[in-house]
Amino acid sequence: MAEPLKIVGLGSSFAAGPGLKPLTNSAAGRSSVNYVNLLAKLLSTSRSAECVDLTVSGATLLNVHTETQVCGSVEFPPQISMLPSDADIVTLTAGGNDLSYIGGLMLGSIRRTAYVGRLLDLALKLSGRVPGPNTPPTAEDVTKRFVAIIDTIHAKAPGARIILVTYLTCLGDDIEPAVNTQLSKEQIDDGRKTAETLRRCYIDAQGQRSSICELVDVSEESKAHGVGSDDPWMAGWDLTMLWTGTTPFHPTYKGHEYIAQRLYRIVAEGHDETRPGDAASRR
Secondary structure (H helix, E strand, C coil), X not given: CCCCEEEEEEECHHHHCCCCCCEEECCCCEECCXXXXXXXXXXXXXXXXXXXXXXXXXXXXXXXXXXXXXXXXEEECCHHHHCCCCCCEEEEEXXXXXXXXXXXXXXXXXXXXXXXXXXXXXXXXXXXXXXXXXXXXXXXXXXXXXXXXXXXXXXXXXXXXXXXXXXXXXXXXXXXXXXXXCCCHHHHHHHHHHHHHHHHHHHHHHHXXXXXXXXXXXXXXXXXXXXXXXXXCECCCCCCHHHHCCCCCCECHHHHHHHHHHHHHHHHHCCCCCCCCCXXXXX
């Protein structure tokens, strides 16, 4: 009998799936229905597969690679330190926290929500925790972090198929200020620029390590499913999230399901019929 496929998920909240119940680890915001778990279930229909989910919400690429991450009272060691050497497939979705991408959208929306934003600013001021100027790493720095992670994965699990999975598009053509978002046009434009910078980091990193790493770029086909669309794969922001537990500006179940199905076509069927620009489609 063939050994089970060992599928490892690395990354931040876009991979972990916070707010999607049931959670397997509440401190990590790690869902049992995130894309890496769904992929393992899909693959299990034809061959035994097991999922090693190491994703942690809030992780930067440094937390994936070398730095311990603290979530409340729980410490998570660098994700790669727990990577099994016999991994067959390793997926990675991260980098947004390095560039303050999603956190910036969340904070911007909250601050533009009547009363809530004022209360937030007052609470921060009273606590002395008013955010100072944020200087994120450059795109070159982020690309280098991706490349370093790819190299470490390959060294630790040389037989693993390494797949970088980009972020789904959050701010597509359907989002409209004062209609379906609290964000201003300027904030939307800035968010789109950051998203494209992050996407280019994925492309550049994979290009530097194309012999050992693949890229699955899900940004283009998800443009019609962003915040404010008729069929969103991304949650927007509204006040109900304060008590429902939904995470704003993060993939919904549909988003994770799409990524899992896309990866399944590549891994199980050996092809990807849509995106000639992906490394996976050229294998």
